[in-house]
Amino acid sequence: MPQGAPRPRRAAATIEEVARAAGVSRQTVSNALNAPQRVRPDTLARVRAAIERLGYRPDQSARALRTGARRTLGYLAPVDDPYDPNPLMAGFLEALVDAAAAAGYRLLLFRPAPGTTDARPAIDELIAARQVDGLVLADVLREDPRVAHVARTGVPFATFGRTGPGEPQHWVDIDNGAATAGVVRHLADRGHRRIAFAGPAGEALPWMAARRAGFAAETARLGLTAALPGAGSPPAAAASGSGVAQLRALLQGPDRPTAVAAGSDLTALAVYEAVRAEGLVVGRDVAVVGFHDTPLCRHLHPALSSVRLPLRAIASGLVGLLLAQIRGESVRGEGLVLSTELVVRASSG
Amino acid sequence: MPQGAPRPRRAAATIEEVARAAGVSRQTVSNALNAPQRVRPDTLARVRAAIERLGYRPDQSARALRTGARRTLGYLAPVDDPYDPNPLMAGFLEALVDAAAAAGYRLLLFRPAPGTTDARPAIDELIAARQVDGLVLADVLREDPRVAHVARTGVPFATFGRTGPGEPQHWVDIDNGAATAGVVRHLADRGHRRIAFAGPAGEALPWMAARRAGFAAETARLGLTAALPGAGSPPAAAASGSGVAQLRALLQGPDRPTAVAAGSDLTALAVYEAVRAEGLVVGRDVAVVGFHDTPLCRHLHPALSSVRLPLRAIASGLVGLLLAQIRGESVRGEGLVLSTELVVRASSG
DNA sequence: CTGTTAGCGCCTTCAT
DNA sequence: ATGAAGGCGCTAACAG
Numbered sequence: 096m097p098q099g100a101p102r103p104r105r106a107a108a109t110i111e112e113v114a115r116a117a118g119v120s121r122q123t124v125s126n127a128l129n130a131p132q133r134v135r136p137d138t139l140a141r142v143r144a145a146i147e148r149l150g151y152r153p154d155q156s157a158r159a160l161r162t163g164a165r166r167t168l169g170y171l172a173p174v175d176d177p178y179d180p181n182p183l184m185a186g187f188l189e190a191l192v193d194a195a196a197a198a199g200y201r202l203l204l205f206r207p208a209p210g211t212t213d214a215r216p217a218i219d220e221l222i223a224a225r226q227v228d229g230l231v232l233a234d235v236l237r238e239d240p241r242v243a244h245v246a247r248t249g250v251p252f253a254t255f256g257r258t259g260p261g262e263p264q265h266w267v268d269i270d271n272g273a274a275t276a277g278v279v280r281h282l283a284d285r286g287h288r289r290i291a292f293a294g295p296a297g298e299a300l301p302w303m304a305a306r307r308a309g310f311a312a313e314t315a316r317l318g319l320t321a322a323l324p325g326a327g328s329p330p331a332a333a334a335s336g337s338g339v340a341q342l343r344a345l346l347q348g349p350d351r352p353t354a355v356a357a358g359s360d361l362t363a364l365a366v367y368e369a370v371r372a373e374g375l376v377v378g379r380d381v382a383v384v385g386f387h388d389t390p391l392c393r394h395l396h397p398a399l400s401s402v403r404l405p406l407r408a409i410a411s412g413l414v415g416l417l418l419a420q421i422r423g424e425s426v427r428g429e430g431l432v433l434s435t436e437l438v439v440r441a442s443s444g
Numbered sequence: 445m446p447q448g449a450p451r452p453r454r455a456a457a458t459i460e461e462v463a464r465a466a467g468v469s470r471q472t473v474s475n476a477l478n479a480p481q482r483v484r485p486d487t488l489a490r491v492r493a494a495i496e497r498l499g500y501r502p503d504q505s506a507r508a509l510r511t512g513a514r515r516t517l518g519y520l521a522p523v524d525d526p527y528d529p530n531p532l533m534a535g536f537l538e539a540l541v542d543a544a545a546a547a548g549y550r551l552l553l554f555r556p557a558p559g560t561t562d563a564r565p566a567i568d569e570l571i572a573a574r575q576v577d578g579l580v581l582a583d584v585l586r587e588d589p590r591v592a593h594v595a596r597t598g599v600p601f602a603t604f605g606r607t608g609p610g611e612p613q614h615w616v617d618i619d620n621g622a623a624t625a626g627v628v629r630h631l632a633d634r635g636h637r638r639i640a641f642a643g644p645a646g647e648a649l650p651w652m653a654a655r656r657a658g659f660a661a662e663t664a665r666l667g668l669t670a671a672l673p674g675a676g677s678p679p680a681a682a683a684s685g686s687g688v689a690q691l692r693a694l695l696q697g698p699d700r701p702t703a704v705a706a707g708s709d710l711t712a713l714a715v716y717e718a719v720r721a722e723g724l725v726v727g728r729d730v731a732v733v734g735f736h737d738t739p740l741c742r743h744l745h746p747a748l749s750s751v752r753l754p755l756r757a758i759a760s761g762l763v764g765l766l767l768a769q770i771r772g773e774s775v776r777g778e779g780l781v782l783s784t785e786l787v788v789r790a791s792s793g
Numbered sequence: 794c795t796g797t798t799a800g801c802g803c804c805t806t807c808a809t
Numbered sequence: 810a811t812g813a814a815g816g817c818g819c820t821a822a823c824a825g
Contacts, residue, residue, distance in 0.1 A: 152572035
């Protein structure tokens, strides 16, 4: 592992130079930056002019060393399963960077060491090197070892997805059940009576289980005929084509569903394929709704209705939870549940 | 903008504590870490044991302040156009994080201030605060103001995509022309004589122009009939459906192309739609090849052949270029051109 | 309201 | 091979 290296770099302005340029002491410059109300207005103006002129910004390392605040948040990048890619990765990351920046923080990305799946060593490194003030974890599972581990270290953290009952409830989540229930109501409004849910079964992925449960509950409430393929297609099945085969079986017979709620946009794509393979037409014979509202939706024909996630609100919520902890305010409560928005397009219009 | 905040945190081990625990002085611990050959083996072992026991890692801020090396690289996250999303964002970022980590560096994400598109102020902030040792820029255009700006600051940088002729040639790029030429050869091998290119025209996106040029050159060389819709569909066109309309026009008549090389996987999806709309079958009547090899490829029916980018090699190349500059080795040469791999699936098999 | 003093944790001379 | 100073740039305490 290569270690330290000399690093020639053009000298950057220091607080000392600003102080000299403004004819004040270093401390006054520091005050002008961190406690402006303590500095006389005219002095403040002079200092600020000098700062502007020299392009001065405090050295973040020096400041961090002195104050202990790194002004940096760590984000554990999810391991990207090519068969079931995280559809939000890009959009969510951008929202998170912006939310952090709005609070004066930077975002540091990290991952388990290549070839490894256990993120805990990487988490420990980051904490031990004091590189971050807090951590964001996404795609949190029910008994997530990462959550338990970070909780043990005492470092502020917040999760996208609910934590276990015995763990700190510093999470933001969308209401997956309500989202799918909304999809069901939308389809019922359009006159559909027989509706299917397409997506992996099982409890492995809490968000998917919640979508499925919301679907089941709402169809029951409305007295609709619900088709919930029990075997479920694990993510890999969709890739091998068996997911489509299963969906085709679902779409056969006179009592076939006239609408399908999919657990993700990629699953909705598989539904499109199955519908076509059965000689039916999406949007006319079978309505389809996806989940995530990825760019794919607009590129499909007909355009795919989908559930849009409030990515910016999620990101702000996570950063807010982290800031509260960093400031030492003991955050209490049950986490933050955000609602989604159904974007209706031609596939279910 | 909220500023500095107190930050209670469990005390972490310091070099002083390790020294005491190992019965040596601080410098010896430092040496054990940064110049192990200077420390007697048994002392080294004792120090390492103490480090292990206390979970000590040097405080990165202190080390950075002292040495000037931040051991952090900045990555300017591309502005995500929902109509033309960066299909590599997730996969490339992961590769970049891993490549940086392998060299002992972290990756810091940053973006233009929300509502802004000019990245230069954000770049300046990062540099002035001395938070990074180098920068990575992606999706570089021909006369990219970001490149010119960073070059002026003197901070090490490397780009994914070629820089202008007057600028430092610290770039890594794929051979877009050769990639499309390879697609043409593949299709010619399969017996296709009339081949079309689907993708936006114009010189705005250098990578797309290069793909188009490679297509034109190779079809000419092989004496094939090439269809290159000149008007080109700007990214937004695909979303509005006019892209598909244009492609449908292309697929009409007895002399229609029997194969289509697409400039991206999403464009290939539009080709699928157009082929079907014309009553043709992808893979039988019309072969299709995409670009990027996104997860979408495996989810389509038939599965989409596509050009796979060597993301890990690109990432390693970028990090390598940065390290060389950071070490002060004057990097010379013409940038690094990497070749792609055509993944053949049912759509062109 | 401004200036002085001290030290955050670490690494680089220099001396032993 | 190891130990003793000094200082990177900054800010929190206190002195004036």
